[in-house]
Amino acid sequence: xxxxEKVGWGIGGLLIIIYCLFPIAWxxxxxxxxxxxxxxxxxxxxxxxxxxxxTILTGDAAELFLPALRNSFGICLIATALACLLAMxxxxxIARLDFPGxxxxxxxxxAVAIFPVISIVTPLFNLWxxxxxxxxxxxxxLPYLSLTLPISIWTLSAFFREIPWEMEQAAQVDGATPWQAxxxxxxxxxxxxxxxxxxxAFFLAWNDFVYGISLTSTSASRPVPAALGLxxxxxxxxxxxGPIAAAAVIVTIPVVVLVLIFQRRxxxxxxxxxxxx
Amino acid sequence: xxxxxxxxxxxxxxxxxxxxxxxxxxxxxxxxxxxxxPSGCGKSTxxxxxxxxxxxxxxxxxxxxxxVNDKAPRERNLSMVFQNYALYPHLTVYENIAFPLRLAxxxxxxxxxxxxxxxxxxxxxxxxxxxxANLSGGQRQRVAMGRxxxxxxxxxxxxxxxSNLDAxxxxxxxxxIARLQRRLGITTVYVTHDQTEAMTLGDRVCVLKKGVIQQVxxxxxLYEQPTNLFVAGFIGSPPMNFLPASASNGKLDTPFGxxxxxxxxxxxxxxxxxxxxGVRPEMFEDASLVDEAxxxxxxxxxxxxxxxxxxxxxxxxxxxxESSPEAAAKLKELAQELDGDQLRTQAIVSIDSTSRIREGQxxxxxxxxxxxxxxxxxxxxxxxRDAEAGAELTRQATEDRKAQVERARATASA
Numbered sequence: 076x077x078x079x080e081k082v083g084w085g086i087g088g089l090l091i092i093i094y095c096l097f098p099i100a101w102x103x104x105x106x107x108x109x110x111x112x113x114x115x116x117x118x119x120x121x122x123x124x125x126x127x128x129x130t131i132l133t134g135d136a137a138e139l140f141l142p143a144l145r146n147s148f149g150i151c152l153i154a155t156a157l158a159c160l161l162a163m164x165x166x167x168x169i170a171r172l173d174f175p176g177x178x179x180x181x182x183x184x185x186a187v188a189i190f191p192v193i194s195i196v197t198p199l200f201n202l203w204x205x206x207x208x209x210x211x212x213x214x215x216x217l218p219y220l221s222l223t224l225p226i227s228i229w230t231l232s233a234f235f236r237e238i239p240w241e242m243e244q245a246a247q248v249d250g251a252t253p254w255q256a257x258x259x260x261x262x263x264x265x266x267x268x269x270x271x272x273x274x275x276a277f278f279l280a281w282n283d284f285v286y287g288i289s290l291t292s293t294s295a296s297r298p299v300p301a302a303l304g305l306x307x308x309x310x311x312x313x314x315x316x317g318p319i320a321a322a323a324v325i326v327t328i329p330v331v332v333l334v335l336i337f338q339r340r341x342x343x344x345x346x347x348x349x350x351x352x
Numbered sequence: 353x354x355x356x357x358x359x360x361x362x363x364x365x366x367x368x369x370x371x372x373x374x375x376x377x378x379x380x381x382x383x384x385x386x387x388x389x390p391s392g393c394g395k396s397t398x399x400x401x402x403x404x405x406x407x408x409x410x411x412x413x414x415x416x417x418x419x420v421n422d423k424a425p426r427e428r429n430l431s432m433v434f435q436n437y438a439l440y441p442h443l444t445v446y447e448n449i450a451f452p453l454r455l456a457x458x459x460x461x462x463x464x465x466x467x468x469x470x471x472x473x474x475x476x477x478x479x480x481x482x483x484x485a486n487l488s489g490g491q492r493q494r495v496a497m498g499r500x501x502x503x504x505x506x507x508x509x510x511x512x513x514x515s516n517l518d519a520x521x522x523x524x525x526x527x528x529i530a531r532l533q534r535r536l537g538i539t540t541v542y543v544t545h546d547q548t549e550a551m552t553l554g555d556r557v558c559v560l561k562k563g564v565i566q567q568v569x570x571x572x573x574l575y576e577q578p579t580n581l582f583v584a585g586f587i588g589s590p591p592m593n594f595l596p597a598s599a600s601n602g603k604l605d606t607p608f609g610x611x612x613x614x615x616x617x618x619x620x621x622x623x624x625x626x627x628x629x630g631v632r633p634e635m636f637e638d639a640s641l642v643d644e645a646x647x648x649x650x651x652x653x654x655x656x657x658x659x660x661x662x663x664x665x666x667x668x669x670x671x672x673x674e675s676s677p678e679a680a681a682k683l684k685e686l687a688q689e690l691d692g693d694q695l696r697t698q699a700i701v702s703i704d705s706t707s708r709i710r711e712g713q714x715x716x717x718x719x720x721x722x723x724x725x726x727x728x729x730x731x732x733x734x735x736x737r738d739a740e741a742g743a744e745l746t747r748q749a750t751e752d753r754k755a756q757v758e759r760a761r762a763t764a765s766a
Binding site for chain 2: 095
């Protein structure tokens with residue numbers, strides 16, 4: 076590449092990054108503006124203030140935001156863990172065993188994944204109220220599983236298929252039961268796949284709004300996206316833009332941290348060296 | 353240590369195709385048995401049935417006196433080296449070798465002792481803490497063998513273990529496997545399609561074709577007394593030449609002149625319109641370089657030389673000949689069975705490397721007629737096979753093996 080080309084690519088890349096990150100920068104900037112400064116017509120705050128963060132963490136909105144944050148973390152982590160565990164078994168069976176109905180399971184999973192959430196939320200609302208799941212953690216974990224399981228099964232079965240059959244056969248000849256072969260050989264090899272799946276599943280659950288707003292009513296189980304919608308301004312004539320921006324920044328942080336931590340684990344190269352090069 | 357006995361083993365797949373058809377084979381305790389044949393002959397399937405990775409449709413598989421048909425692989429106490437090694441990439445070399453012991457819940461101190469012993473045998477000591485991904489092909493191969501020998505398995509099974517290595521390394525590893533097997537004296541079944549491995553490693557070799565055993569014998573017997581066209585063509589490199597001929601009154605009329613058969617063989621062959629005469633390349637020689645004493649033990653002929661290949665220690669010449677369409681069709685069919693492709697009817701002959709015969713020349717050749725075989729093209733049977741001489745060769749090989757194993761065990765215990 077000549078210097079000109081390099082510069083060209085650099086500028087192009089920079090433009091795309093600015094274009095993609097601009098809304099985030101704007102949110103961050105908004106979160107540091109005081110309420111009188113919101114409509115100052117400029118990108119940067121006139122004078123940066125942390126009053127929005129104070130509002131949601133210790134001030135008026137804290138009793139709305141902090142429980143929601145706790146709910147979101149708890150519900151999403153449990154839903155992710157369950158989805159990964161269940162998907163691991165399902166995907167292993169799909170990748171390795173020949174059983175009738177395999178295709179049906181896969182296509183049903185896909186169908187569930189593309190099914191619009193909004194169309195089932197009303198019946199679910201009624202059902203949940205009848206059986207006492209309304210406004211509880213399990214009441215959200217269950218629908219979140221329906222969001223996260225299909226994608227998890229698909230990703231993981233692709234990963235399992237990449238692992239050579241010989242690995243398990245070698246383990247079996249070496250004296251392993253099928254369960255031992257799965258636990259000691261297949262699971263470690265599929266670890267990058269499990270991490271990838273976990274992150275995708277976590278994002279799906281973390282970003283959900285429709286279930287969160289419809290199936291909860293109190294801070295007992297309301298997740299962050301739903302809580303953000305319920306923020307109110309200092310008076311009814313004032314919109315709570317600043318606190319919402321601050322809360323949005325805070326909920327973005329875990330997602331960024333997660334990606335940074337697992338970025339190095341999301342490499343499919345772990346099976347290198349298992350079989351001939 | 354155990355003998356492996358197979359009787360009437362059949363493997364039929366879902367579509368009814370028998371990959372292995374009525375195989376009965378006894379492998380003695382401590383014997384090195386080779387399963388060989390072209391691709392699709394069922395040799396790997398047979399091996400996988402021994403180890404338990406493939407179900408047996410019918411027949412009995414008896415290992416060390418117990419019928420194992422319904423036993424899981426882990427209950428058979430066999431160890432196996434896979435074609436692609438199948439090392440566990442997330443474990444170090446040490447843990448890879450220790451894996452079977454860990455599963456058997458062997459105490460740590462014993463694991464350490466055994467792994468180090470295996471590592472010593474295979475010279476893997478400096479690599480014990482590395483991951484398989486950082487090893488070369490030959491080292492991975494040795495790790496796979498280490499994992500196989502670390503526990504006291506009843507038998508070793510090898511599934512084309514050298515086919516992923518380059519030629520030089522393959523030669524070294526071949527010697528290594530032979531040394532190891534003699535040293536440990538453990539029953540070994542080795543699958544390969546490479547006939548050099550088959551000839552050099554095996555006490556006995558089992559030649560398979562389309563799931564059916566063709567011949568089980570020592571390499572020498574296979575080479576000198578093949579039972580049919582398939583075995584004769586498969587064993588030996590370059591392969592045996594099959595010259596179409598007609599037989600009458602003990603005379604064979606071949607494209608390279610007439611051959612006079614001795615009394616006994618003339619009787620075995622009788623009078624036939626078409627036979628195939630099997631002549632190994634090394635039975636030929638440049639007529640001008642033949643030893644005086646040998647000269648009248650063979651026949652002379654002149655032929656056009658198509659190509660010569662000089663290899664330093666030897667030299668090959670390709671001699672095209674005309675043949676009847678019937679014979680050509682038969683030869684083509686045979687070549688296909690052997691995984692090859694015969695484009696033209698030609699004989700490959702080995703001549704002295706100092707011979708001045710060059711391509712394009714008309715040259716005079718000589719060939720030894722004492723060891724030729726005559727085959728019936730229809731059934732493929734060897735009409736001139738001397739079963740007794742063959743059995744004698746295999747008996748000698750068995751004795752040699754026993755002596756070797758005893759010597760090895762004596763050295764090991766000393």
